[in-house]
Amino acid sequence: MDSLKLFKQATDAIVTIILYILLFALIVGMAKTLLEIRFIVFESLESGFNHMVTSVLTVFIVIDLFKAFVDYHEHDRIKLTDITDATILIVLREIAVGLYSQKFGYEFILSLAVLLLVLGVIRMLAVQYSPGSRNYQTPSKAGLNSLLDWCNPDAEGKKPLS
Known part of the structure; x- marks a missing residue:
């Protein structure tokens, strides 16, 4: 049996x-989120809201991971945007939990915000320079030759005006 075929079958099964x-x-996360509505009704609004925010963000993280694995299952590749989206949601969840529980210091929240900024920049660059779309310009041979011609002085010592 071919080892590549065996690897493909094993990864597909996993x-x-x-x-x-x-x-x-x-499904369990959605049921838990629906059950946590009782915290809003029977306990304080602040405690219930804290539970709801963390549950909803956790469900979004699972949805994003599900989307990444479905994409891998269909196309046999991992999209950087899916992974950064899931990581951004994880960081947002941690920021929300830390803000509502007030157990994190401002240094930790600030470091998570910087991490969020870096992940946002990575996601923007991943979308802009995606291998599936050609949004970015690659230098052509003609363009490179015209640039070299412009940089080299002509016979009279002047640069062309093109």
């Missing part, structure tokens, strides 16, 4: 199992 686990986690 990804399929992970997809079922993520689907189960998504």
